[in-house]
Every structure is written in C-alpha cells, then in structure tokens.
Amino acid sequence: MELRLAITSHSARVDPLGLLLTAAAAAAWCCLPFVIFKSNRIMPGEPRALQAVLPPWGVIGLPAVLLLTAVVALGIADAKRRLIAALGAIVVLALAIAAAANALTPAGNRIVRVAPGAAFWVVLICLGLLATDAITRLRPRPLARVLLLAVCVGGGMLALRYGPFGNLSVMREYAVNAARFPLELRRHVLLAAGSLIAAVIVGLPLGILCHRTPRLRPPVLGTLGVIQTIPAIALFGILMAPLGALAGAVPAAAALGIRGIGAAPAAVALFLYSLLPIVANTVIGLRRVSQAAVEAARGMGMTARQVLARVELPLALPVILTGIRVVLVQNIGMVTVAALIGGGGLGTFVFQGIGQTAIDLVLLGAIPTVVLAFSGSVLLDALIEVLERTPSAGREAAA
Amino acid sequence: MIQIENLTKQYGSTTVVDRVSLCVERNSIAVIVGTSGSGKSTLLRMINRLVEPTSGRVLLDGADTRSEPAHLLRRRIGYAIQGHGLFPHRTVAENVATVPRLLGWPEDRIRARVSELLGIFQLDPALYAGAFPHQLSGGQQQRVGVARALAAEPGVLLMDEPFGALDPIIRAKAQEDLLAIQRRFGTTVVLVTHDMDEAFRLGHRVAVMSQGRVLQFDRPSVLLTQPADPFVARMTGISDRALRLLALTTAGEAAVPGSSAGPRVSASASLREVLSELLWSGATSATVLGEDGSARGQLDVAAILARGRP
Ligand SMILES: Nc1ncnc2c1ncn2[C@@H]1O[C@H](COP(=O)(O)OP(=O)(O)OP(=O)(O)O)[C@@H](O)[C@H]1O
Numbered sequence: 074m075e076l077r078l079a080i081t082s083h084s085a086r087v088d089p090l091g092l093l094l095t096a097a098a099a100a101a102w103c104c105l106p107f108v109i110f111k112s113n114r115i116m117p118g119e120p121r122a123l124q125a126v127l128p129p130w131g132v133i134g135l136p137a138v139l140l141l142t143a144v145v146a147l148g149i150a151d152a153k154r155r156l157i158a159a160l161g162a163i164v165v166l167a168l169a170i171a172a173a174a175n176a177l178t179p180a181g182n183r184i185v186r187v188a189p190g191a192a193f194w195v196v197l198i199c200l201g202l203l204a205t206d207a208i209t210r211l212r213p214r215p216l217a218r219v220l221l222l223a224v225c226v227g228g229g230m231l232a233l234r235y236g237p238f239g240n241l242s243v244m245r246e247y248a249v250n251a252a253r254f255p256l257e258l259r260r261h262v263l264l265a266a267g268s269l270i271a272a273v274i275v276g277l278p279l280g281i282l283c284h285r286t287p288r289l290r291p292p293v294l295g296t297l298g299v300i301q302t303i304p305a306i307a308l309f310g311i312l313m314a315p316l317g318a319l320a321g322a323v324p325a326a327a328a329l330g331i332r333g334i335g336a337a338p339a340a341v342a343l344f345l346y347s348l349l350p351i352v353a354n355t356v357i358g359l360r361r362v363s364q365a366a367v368e369a370a371r372g373m374g375m376t377a378r379q380v381l382a383r384v385e386l387p388l389a390l391p392v393i394l395t396g397i398r399v400v401l402v403q404n405i406g407m408v409t410v411a412a413l414i415g416g417g418g419l420g421t422f423v424f425q426g427i428g429q430t431a432i433d434l435v436l437l438g439a440i441p442t443v444v445l446a447f448s449g450s451v452l453l454d455a456l457i458e459v460l461e462r463t464p465s466a467g468r469e470a471a472a
Numbered sequence: 473m474i475q476i477e478n479l480t481k482q483y484g485s486t487t488v489v490d491r492v493s494l495c496v497e498r499n500s501i502a503v504i505v506g507t508s509g510s511g512k513s514t515l516l517r518m519i520n521r522l523v524e525p526t527s528g529r530v531l532l533d534g535a536d537t538r539s540e541p542a543h544l545l546r547r548r549i550g551y552a553i554q555g556h557g558l559f560p561h562r563t564v565a566e567n568v569a570t571v572p573r574l575l576g577w578p579e580d581r582i583r584a585r586v587s588e589l590l591g592i593f594q595l596d597p598a599l600y601a602g603a604f605p606h607q608l609s610g611g612q613q614q615r616v617g618v619a620r621a622l623a624a625e626p627g628v629l630l631m632d633e634p635f636g637a638l639d640p641i642i643r644a645k646a647q648e649d650l651l652a653i654q655r656r657f658g659t660t661v662v663l664v665t666h667d668m669d670e671a672f673r674l675g676h677r678v679a680v681m682s683q684g685r686v687l688q689f690d691r692p693s694v695l696l697t698q699p700a701d702p703f704v705a706r707m708t709g710i711s712d713r714a715l716r717l718l719a720l721t722t723a724g725e726a727a728v729p730g731s732s733a734g735p736r737v738s739a740s741a742s743l744r745e746v747l748s749e750l751l752w753s754g755a756t757s758a759t760v761l762g763e764d765g766s767a768r769g770q771l772d773v774a775a776i777l778a779r780g781r782p
C-alpha cells in the first residue's frame with residue numbers, strides 16, 4: 074500500500090519537459106553517431122564507436138554523467154539543481170568530444186578531421202534546452218540574466234581558445250581562418266547593428282507621423298509589408314541595378330563604397346526589411362497609450378513635443394523595443410545571406426563551406442551567428458523588462 | 473471670472489455648441505448638465521482651448537484667452553477628467569508635480585506643494601508619494617487627479633465628469649472634498665456631469681444643455697421652481713422636484729426657536745434628510761442641534777412641507 078502510494082506520487086512528479094528531452098537524447102544516443110572521422114575536410118565521414126575513441130574515464134564517465142542528468146531532469150524540481158546538472162553535463166560532453174578528437178588525430182596530422190556527430194548535437198541541444206528551462210524557472214532579474222549570458226559566452230570562448238579543443242574540425246577551420254574571423258564577425262555585427270540604427274532613425278519618426286496622420290498609415294505600412302515579402306535574394310537583385318547605376322553616375326557615391334554588389338546593397342536591404350517592425354510597433358505602441366493620459370497632458374499645458382517626449386514615447390517604449398528586438402534578431406540572421414552578394418560577414422564562411430562541401434566551415438559561420446542572435450535577444454529582453462519594471466526610467470530614456 | 477460670449481463650435485456642418493453665453497462668478501462653482509452628446513465637454517474644452525471655438529470668445533478675468541499661447545493658458549487652468557488620466561509611468565508625486573515642473577518652480581517649493589496637496593487629499597505622502605497610479609484604489613487615483621489639477625494653484629478648475637467612475641459612497645466623499653477645497657482656495661470651478669443630484673449638490677449655478685444650447689443657467693432652486701423650458705423641467709426631475717428642493721436647504725437655515733420632543737438632527741442635515749427622519753420615527757417635529765451639540769431650535773413637518781413648494 075505504502076509502496077504503491079510512493080510510486081504513484083513519484084510518477085506524478087515526472088517532469089514532462091525532462092521526459093521529452095531524455096527521450097530525444099536517448100534515442101539520438103542509441104541510433105546516431107557520436108563522433109565522425111574524416112580522412113580529409115571534404116570527404117564524407119565515417120562514424121566511430123565511443124569505446125574505440127574515448128579513454129576509459131570517458132567510456133564509463135560520459136554515459137554515467139548523462140544518465141545522472143537525465144535522472145535530475147526527470148525527477149528533481151529544484152531549478153538550481155537542474156541548471157547545475159545541465160551545465161555540468163555540457164562541460165563533460167565538450168571535454169569528451171575534445172578527448173575523442175585528440176585520440177583520433179595522429180600527432181602532427183593536420184589533414185584528418187574529427188567532427189562531432191549527430192548524437193553529440195542532439196544531446197547538446199537537449200542539455201541547452203534543459204539549462205534555459207531551468208533559468209526560466211529561476212526567474213533571474215534582468216541584470217542577472219545578462220551576467221549569466223556573459224559568463225556562458227565568455228566562458229565558452231575562453232574554453233575554445235585555451236582548452237583542449239584544437240583538434241575538433243570546426244576549430245581546425247577556425248585556425249585556418251583565424252585572421253579573417255574577427256574581421257567578418259565585426260562586419261557582421263556592424264551590418265546588423267548599422268542597418269538597425271538607420272531603421273530606428275528613420276522608422277521612429279515615420280511611425281510617429283503615421284500615428285499622427287491616420288491617412289498615411291495604410292499606404293506606409295502596406296508598402297513596408299510588401300517589401301517584407303520580397304525574398305532577400307530577390308531584393309539584393311532589385312537593389313543591384315539602381316545602386317550600380319548610382320555608383321556609375323556619381324563618383325562620390327562610388328568613393329563612399331556604394332556599388333551594385335558588396336556591403337551597400339546588403340545594408341540597404343536590411344534597412345528596408347527593418348523598417349516594417351519598427352514603424353508598425355511604434356504605431357501600435359503609441360496607439361496603446363491611454364488617451365486619458367494624453368488628454369490630461371495636453372490639458373495641463375504640455376506642448377505637443379512635451380506630450381510626445383514625456384508621455385507618449387515613454388509609454389510606447391516597451392512595444393517599440395519589442396520591434397527593435399525582432400529586427401535585431403532578424404538582421405543578425407539575414408546578414409548571413411548578404412555574403413552572397415559580397416556583403417561580407419559570417420555568411421562568407423557559410424557559403425564558402427557550401428561551395429566546398431566543407432560542412433565544418435559552414436558551422437564556423439553558423440554557430441557564431443546563432444550565438445550572436447541569441448545574445449542580442451537576451452540583452453534586449455532584459456532591457457525591455459527593466460523599462461517595464463521601473464516605469465519612470467522610461468522618461469529619461471526618451472526625453 | 474469666466475465670461476463665455478456667443479461661443480460656437482461646428483464640426484463640418486454640425487453645430488456642437490451653439491451660441492453659448494455664460495458668466496461664471498469668481499469663487500463659485502458652475503455645473504454643466506445635459507444629455508449625452510449635448511456638447512458639455514466641447515464647451516468645457518473651449519475654455520482652456522483644447523478645442524478652438526469656431527466663433528465667439530472666452531474672457532478670463534477680463535482678458536481674451538486667445539491673447540496667449542494655448543499651452544501657457546492651460547498651465548494657469550486646472551483640468552481634471554473622468555478616469556483621472558494619471559500618467560502610469562510616473563509616481564504619484566511626479567504626477568502631482570507636472571504643472572509646477574512645466575512652470576519651472578524650484579524643486580523645494582514643488583516638494584512642499586506636493587506634500588501639502590497629498591495631505592489635503594488624505595494621502596499620506598510617506599506612503600503614497602512614491603507609489604505608481606496602478607497601486608492606488610479608484611478613489612485614490614481620482615483624488616490624485618484632482619490634486620494634480622490644483623498643483624499650480626490655478627484660479628480656475630475645469631472638471632469633466634471627474635467622479636463619473638466612482639461608487640456612490642466614495643463619490644459623496646469626493647464631492648465633499650471638492651466643496652471644502654473650493655472654499656479653502658477660492659477656486660472658480662466649472663464642472664460637467666450627467667448626474668443631476670451631483671449638479672444640485674455642488675453647483676452654485678447649474679447650466680442645462682441640450683443640442684449645443686444652454687437652455688437655462690441659474691441657481692438650483694430657480695431651475696426647480698421656474699424651469700425656463702419643458703426640457704429643463706424634465707432634466708431636473710418632475711416626479712421628485714419637491715424633494716430636490718428640500719435637499720437644497722439645511723435644517724440650520726430653516727430652524728425656528730423652540731424645542732421639540734422628536735428626534736435630534738444636525739443643523740447641516742438637509743430638509744430632505746430631516747423629513748425622512750421624521751417619517752421613519754413617526755414624529756411630527758425634530759430638534760436641530762448645532763455643531764457643538766447644543767439645541768439650535770426646532771422644525772416641524774408643516775414648516776418642512778412649506779419649503780417643498782415653489
Ligand atoms: N472632434 C470631433 N469631431 C466631430 N464631432 C465631434 C468631435 N468632438 C465631439 N464631436 C461631437 O460633438 C457632440 C458633442 O460632443 P461632446 O463630447 O461635447 O458631448 P458631451 O455632452 O460631453 O457628451 P457626453 O455626456 O457623452 O460626454 C457629439 O455628438 C460628438 O459626436
């Protein structure tokens with residue numbers, strides 16, 4: 074009787090997310106390869122068994138740690154413990170893959186490639202989800218979230234730089250491109266942030282104008298909406314001709330770096346894509362502002378500009394920032410495509426990798442892009458929450 | 473003093489306010505009543521130029537309101553609206569300080585004035601100055617709205633259905649507060665309401681509006697006894713006009729020397745309340761007590777009934 078009670082009450086507490094993640098990770102672990110060995114960077118790889126590549130501590134230790142983590146994910150509700158388990162397992166997983174790479178690579182050989190297999194990626198993603206879920210359950214304050222992000226990203230970068238990861242295929246590609254990587258990364262961030270800033274400078278006043286003059290709303294939002302539906306590649310194509318013509322006709326424009334291909338059409342296209350979320354969110358945010366508050370502000374003798382700066386914009390700010398967040402994440406992803414027309418950025422590695430069928434080079438471009446987008450959204454979410462939590466802070470930000 | 477001369481507002485071809493002329497005396501409360509859509513808010517908003525008149529003019533203490541920029545005019549006129557219109561992102565103290573800040577008062581004067589006003593409106597500054605509007609009850613929010621309108625010591629206060637969202641008990645309290653404050657600061661008040669009882673309770677004079685026109689602007693007792701128009705009679709309530717008339721006089725004003733064995737009523741009670749008390753207790757007369765609790769005289773049913781006739 075007692076036993077049955079214990080079982081039912083225990084099985085009732087099985088964590089649904091934990092169950093899902095455990096099932097996915099277990100299935101991947103059983104059916105997919107953990108590590109892949111390639112005799113050179115473009116050859117198709119062959120899976121290697123774990124026992125064959127890991128030192129004894131890994132052969133027993135890694136499954137043991139993963140099993141322990143699964144137990145925590147399934148049965149322990151305490152978010153802090155779940156987070157520690159997930160982060161610990163990620164560290165062990167990373168060390169194991171590094172050990173595998175080091176074991177499979179003959180000393181001094183720079184030709185063979187050892188890549189993490191599908192099982193590694195699935196387990197890593199499951200652990201990442203477990204960690205994010207635990208963080209969400211902990212409800213950290215915005216500043217704590219940003220700090221946590223900085224620690225994770227910074228820690229990851231330091232580990233990759235100074236840790237035993239040099240023989241992993243992605244890190245091999247990094248080593249080859251070490252000089253270019255920071256340049257393309259900077260370019261990527263500049264393109265994404267620059268077009269975002271330009272879109273805010275243009276979109277915010279445009280949104281305010283649309284709010285003030287309802288007649289303008291349908292044509293402006295309609296046009297921007299149509300631009301959004303144009304595929305990026307097509308928009309680059311559309312922009313090539315006029316920008317090329319501009320560069321041909323106006324030498325000064327050409328001197329500024331404006332030409333049919335390269336960063337200029339990329340920046341213009343990103344800017345155009347960014348306008349809709351910013352204008353639309355500005356309009357929605359302003360429309361959401363309490364009309365009684367605006368009426369009271371006018372009635373007490375604020376000028377139109379004071380009403381805008383002290384009442385309307387601060388109250389619309391969280392919605393506007395949500396638009397900016399959407400744009401930032403969207404831009405970071407879309408800059409990748411800009412590499413197609415010579416815009417530079419991390420997409421360069423992606424398309425070079427595709428061209429050479431070197432999947433590791435693709436990852437060298439893709440992984441930092443994902444990390445950038447994720448970091449950007451965490452940062453802006455934190456900012457939005459700070460502004461909503463201490464509402465009067467919005468005044469200084471907008472006045 | 474507010475002089476409204478021939479004020480008209482048209483939107484396209486519809487006339488919303490039609491050649492209205494009124495004069496609101498200094499230190500008095502004028503109430504505008506009327507059916508929905510009769511143009512009350514539009515008339516009120518033309519006084520502080522939130523709505524610009526199509527024709528006619530408004531004089532404030534003799535000066536045309538158009539002689540200065542609208543936003544400067546509005547800083548001299550208090551404005552409180554239904555649903556209070558507090559700034560949700562500002563604390564109570566910041567809300568109240570809005571107009572003094574616009575006027576560039578020194579910070580310590582603003583702080584002193586905010587504390588004073590919160591005290592007057594029974595909001596302990598230590599508890600409420602730093603609170604945000606959403607942390608207050610509806611009645612408290614409304615009090616902050618009125619405090620904010622009075623912050624820069626305006627000579628004129630415009631109120632558009634300020635108590636419309638309050639429940640009857642809080643509403644009666646808010647009306648009492650307004651009367652006390654109006655007496656204390658000598659503010660000239662123009663107040664718009666739907667509620668006839670509120671109009672009679674607060675208004676020294678009441679304007680009855682219909683379809684953009686002011687049909688009558690007079691003391692409540694005159695509106696009741698000599699309605700200028702069938703519509704005014706309907707608005708002021710034909711079925712209970714006698715009781716409304718009784719409600720306008722206090723027991724203290726009607727008491728005659730003498731004493732009575734009946735119930736004891738306060739001098740500030742209205743004749744309507746005294747009559748109700750007599751009906752309830754089955755007595756035919758009541759003793760009227762002054763504020764100090766001593767007998768001030770007596771009132772009998774016949775005397776009260778005589779006051780309920782024109
Ligand atoms: N900006 C405007 N444009 C067109 N018509 C308007 C405008 N403002 C008000 N009106 C019209 O003017 C009329 C009077 O409006 P107003 O707000 O003054 O009425 P009110 O007496 O205050 O009504 P309520 O008691 O419902 O508040 C209404 O029919 C309204 O539709």
Ligand SMILES: [Mg+2]
Binds near residue numbers: 512513514632
């Ligand atoms: Mg109105």
